[in-house]
Amino acid sequence: MSSQPNIAWLADPQVFAVNRLDPVSDHIAWPSAEAASRGTDNPLRQSLSGRWAFSLADNVDARPEGFHARDFDVSGWDAIEVPGYMQLQGFGKNQYVNTQYPWEGREALRPPEVARDNLVGSYIRDFTFTSIPGTGRVVLTFDGVETAFFVWLNGVFVGYGEDSFTPSRFDVTGLIADGENRLAVQVFQRSSASWIEDQDFWRLTGIFRDVWLEKQPALHLEDLFVTTDLSDDFTAAKLKLAMKIAFADPGVRVEVALSDRDGNWVVAPQNFAAAEDMEPVFDVASPDLWSAEAPNLYDLAITLRNADGTTAEFIAERVGFRRFEIVDRVMHLNGRRIVFNGVNRHEFNPVRGRAVTYEDMLFDVRFFKRNNINAVRTSHYPNQSAFYRLCDEYGLYVIDEANLESHGSWQKDNKIEPSWVVPGDRPDWRDCVLDRGRSMLERDKNHASILIWSCGNESFGGRVIYDMSNWLRARDPSRLVHYEGVFHDRRYDGTSDMESRMYARPGDVEAWLKDDPQKPFILCEYTHAMGNSCGGMHLYTDLADKYPHYQGGFIWDYIDQALALGDGKGDRRLGLGGDFDDRPSDYTFCTDGIVTAWREETPKVQEVRALYQPFAISPAREAVTIRNRNLFVSSAALSLGIRLLKDGVAVFSTTMEPEIAAGETATVPFDLPGDLAPGEYAVQASLCLKAKTLWAEAGHEVAFGEHVFQVEGDVAASAPVALKPIRGDLHLGVETPDYSALFSEIFGGMTSLRADGIEFMRRPPRLTFWRAMTDNDRGRNHGFDCAVWQAANLYYKRGPVVVDAEGDEPSVRYRFTLPGLAVEPEVTYRVGRDGRIHVTAGFPGAEGLSNLPIFGLQFTMAPAFDRFRYYGLGPEENYADRCRGARLGIDERSVAGNLTPYSVPQECGNRTGTRFAEVMDENGRGLRFAAEGKPFEFNALPYGTMELETAERPEELPPVTKTVVTIAARQMGVGGDDSWGAPVHDPYNIPSNEPLSLAFSVVPIGLKGNS
Incomplete structure (x- = not known):
């Protein structure tokens, strides 16, 4: 036990816990069953969360010395909230990086060196402590501190801890006193641990989870390990308890009972003499098994009684009976093949960062259940204990992941370069890495929801992680072990009990499944949900019915990691990487969620919900x-x-x-x-x-x-409408009883559509060959590959015009020339005797060109036409490769509300399978677009393509001055296998060598009885 802190520990991977107690289960001890039933104000626990005195230093040398003394004057210090992060309370700069280390290009470091740019936060908390009779030990617990910290109590050094996401517990029995006490903590932004905490997230610092004291009675349950051993036919079970008990007096006893949800005894109270290590076993007949579908839980009650029969401690745990195993190379839960319809979840709140609240966790769990998500991977660290309790109760399968990622040590610019991997095979990193697995397992081991332990994320391979996996298996044979990184380093393939991949293409996955797989297969990350994404997700989920070894996947990811720039109430602006002048930064890559940072559902959820149903x-x-x-x-x-x-x-x-x-x-x-x-x-x-x-x-x-x-059947034809064509030198005008139209030879289209004094055409309709690039488009260099179509979209010119003013139905046919391309699309307007303007557009196809992003026509209308009603697939936006969740119907919404709140403006709002669409003002006046022949794709937005293309944030979009209506023959899919190179799958691309045609009618509505 060390009595003095040493700043050199920060750079020593072999010093990661000084004076820290061994990790134990997260059971909660109460003074009595009655106190536990009330569930609040536990007398055995004292929270130290709240406002602390705080001082920030820019580096280690500038930190305040001697601040931990009892009489140190903190009257001039700032205040900070605990739990919380320094940077999110105005102390230090927010920084987002993905794989690269945050000091990249600032300092030339190799592990375990520590950056000089190392914020130090000094915390002081004065509190009053009152002991209770019978207390044997007082334990101080920090549930989570990023990244390394020293602790003093009443001027005396207590200990040191790393591993940001599991508890650090310290015995302070001899240091704490009745009355006033002072707790001092110094938190360091960087340490050797930073090399293995290189997760894809905001690099934040502080005491971000609860701090609390536990007054442990002299008779105390130190640790509990509950296992359920089911018979092979699942009709009987043995409940096994491994208990470590601390006690001083003879004659103390332990009482154990188990009841079902109705309060009926399943194991009637049984009484035992206490021992330091106890392993009682109880028979349970016909247990109701736990699963995500039926999360049956039993109430385990453990009562520790003093020699005089009084209760020293009462522990209530929820127990789920289940068996998880591999049978014939396939994962089975309770005897049946399981499929994970999963999602990766960062703990995140746009105001609080990873210091999430119980309300955040409850929202997330309910959201998962409502949207048919049955599994969660805790990417990439253990979560708060409360989250696992919710997963137990609500029914979610969990991959619990150790706090380990060293992505930047072996992958640079998406290239594998493992010249200096940590931890790799380095023996000096072995203990700290294994400790992270141990701390996770020991705390979380009693949660039925956890089926799989994960050794961490994106840390290549090597002996050290292999050793962690073996330790996890040996300590807990009831669960499997996961690690994706063996894909990159097959020397230790046995690290993972399953083949786990990230972002493998559906065809590659299928090829693996056809090649006599020796392990079950999951995608621990897939269908990268950055921006307008999740296209082609069905190509993965369809594999579950074809191949028994395919057992699902986990979407990357659940929530956009964007930080609030305002108060989150009236001001909902969000900042991404780089918006805080953080350099280096990976900019917008932090927003990959199916919900926004504010937990607003995006249209991607419509598809996820359907594919996971x-x-x-x-x-x-x-x-x-x-x-x-x-x-x-x-x-x-x-x-x-x-x-x-x-x-x-x-x-x-x-x-x-x-x-x-x-x-x-x-x-x-x-x-x-x-x-x-x-x-x-x-x-x-x-x-x-x-x-x-x-x-x-x-x-x-x-x-x-x-x-x-x-x-089928005959539909009554309307009476023919009188038409009056007016042929000018440069225009063809047509007057009908309800409207007049004007077609310009100069401007290449319909320049006017007027009724009751209202002009519906702000500009002539324009052909469109380009969509505002999505995040996926940018990531796969779509702009480079398809730049000819953006040029065509912007700069095409009118060619020959053919006007027929003498026929029964006047028409104008326009031909257009595209810059540098030997292809001439055409658009024809024909005013019909049915009173509608019939529009056809044709793209003849061209050889040797890249795929076409979109082909259609865009109409620009006044901003007063700010709502629409359509009959097609919906109700949320959908695309050719993301429409399994859409359904046919009539829906209406505002044009502004059709702009999906992606963190970076991009293509959004599309509807496939549209039969008709009406774009209207508040009085119902507007235009009706109706498909002729096959349905079209429809969109109405308050911005044009290039306005969306060039804005980097929603607040950069200009004031609304128009409504832009897109009627398209086809638009390519959005893709989503990944966001850094994966193409849209072939069935959802538009080959430019194939002809395309579009046919629809347009007519004013809401005027003089028009409908």
Whole structure:
């Protein structure tokens, strides 16, 4: 036990914990069962969170010396909130980097050297302590401190800790006194630990989790390890408890009981004489098994009684009976093959950073459940204990990941260069790395939700991580061990019990699955959700039904890591990497979430929810086939709703309650109305909750399916409309009873569409060949590869014009020439006797050119036309490769609300399968665009393509001066295998050598009875 701190410890990887107690389980001790039932104000625990005195030093040499003395004057110091981060409270600079180390280019370092640029935060907390009778020991716990820290109590050195994301516990029994006490902490931004905490996140510093004191009775449960040993037929179990107990007096006893959710005894109270190490075993008949589908938990009650029979301590734990194992190279939970429909989750809040609140955690867990996400990987560090308790209770499978990442030591600019890997095979790093695995396991071992221990993330391979994996297996054979990095270093392939990959393309995954796989396969990170992304995700999820060794994946990631620039209330601006003058920086790469930093759902969730749904629903005209993908639960808690839409409008509905067992498929018949009028119909089937649950209200939709069919028949034709063509030298004008139109030979299109004194054309419609690049487009150098189409979009010119003013339906055909390209698209406007303007656009195709981003027409309207109504796929934005979650219907919203709040403006708001779209003002006046033949893709935004393309942040977008309506024959998919090179998959690209055609009509509505 060291009595004096040594600043040299910061640079020594073999010194990572001084005077720190051994890690133990995260069980909570109460003075009695009654106190535990109340659940608040635990007399055995005293929080030291709150406002602390604080002083910031720019480097180690400038830190205040002697500040830990009892009489040190802190009257001139600042104040800081604990838990919290220095940088987010105005002390130091925010910095975001991904793989590179934060000192890259500032200092030439190699491990374990520590950067000179090393913020030091000095904290003081004065508090009052009152002991309680029978206290045997007082333990001071720091649940999380980034990155290294020294602690003093009442002027006496207590200890030193690293590993930011697991508790550091110190025995302060002989240092604390009744009455006033002073706790002093010095937190260092950098240490040797920084080399193995190179996660893709904001580099923040401080005491960011709770600090608390535990008054441990003389009779105390120090550690608890609960395991459940299930029989091979899963009808019986043995509950095994490994307990370490501290006591001084003879005659003390331990009472153990287990009850079910209704309070019935499963194991009646049993009494034992206390021993330092106890391993009682209890038989449990017919246990209700735990899974994410049915998170059955039992209440374990452990009472420690003094020799006189009084309660010294009461511990309440939730126990889930389950078995997780590999059978025939496939992972099984409770005897059945499991598929992880997962997501990676950083602890994050835009105001508090990784100092998340219980409310944040609760929101996240409920969000996962509502959106059919059944699994979470704690990327890339252990989370707060409360999160695992929520996962136990709500039902989520967890990969618990050790705090280890050294990405910048072996990968530079996406190239593998492992010349100086840490930890690699370096023996001087072995103990600190194994300690991180040990600290994680020992704290979290009693959570049923945790199925897999992970050795960390993106730290290459080597002997050290292999040793960690073996230690994890030896300590806890009931779980599997994960580590993706063996893909880069096959010398220690046994480090991981499963083959784990990141961002492997679907074809590569399938090739591996076909090649006699010797391990189960997961994608620990996939479908990179940066900006407008998650296209082609179904190419992964479809593999689950084809290959038993494919067992799912974890989306990267859940939440955008963007920091609040304002108060988060009236001012919702967000800052990304580089916005804080942080250099080096990886800029916008911190925003890869399916929700925004404010936890707003993005349209990507619509696709995730559908692809992860636990029932495959396939309606037809007279029946719906439902396959229950669940492993353990039937559809009994759900009702089946059938809805029939005609041309987007509901005309019939019915509800049924079929019960389909787990793993079974059933076809449920239903009767639609007999005589259906001609039109397009959609049968929509939904499985919805019958009753409210912990995570959703009654009526919440769990799964959905749709079938579209056509009823043919004659549709009454409207009376012909009188047309008056007016041929000028440079224009063709056409007057109808409801509107007038003007087509210009000079400007190459319809320059006017006027009715009741309202002009609907701000500018002539323009051909569009370019979309505002998405993050994925930028990452794959789409701008470089497809620059000809941006030039074509901006600079094409009018060619020959053919005007037919003499025919029954006047028309104008325009041909256009594209800069440097031997291709001439055409646009034709024809004013029909049906009163509509019929528009066709044709792209003839051209050889030798890159794929076409989009082909269509853009209409510019006044900003008063600020809302739209459409009949197509929705309700959220969707694209050719991200429309499995969309459904047919009529939806309406504002033009401004169609601008998805991606952290960097980009292409957004598209709707595929559009039959008609109406863009209107507040009085319902506007234009109706209707597909002729096949549906088109539709968008309406308050900005043009180049305004979105050039703005780096939403607040850089200009004031709204227009509404831009896009009617497209096709737009390429958004892609999303990764955001740094993966192309859009071939079926969702637009080969430029193939012809494209677009046909639709446009007509004013809302004027003089028009409809």
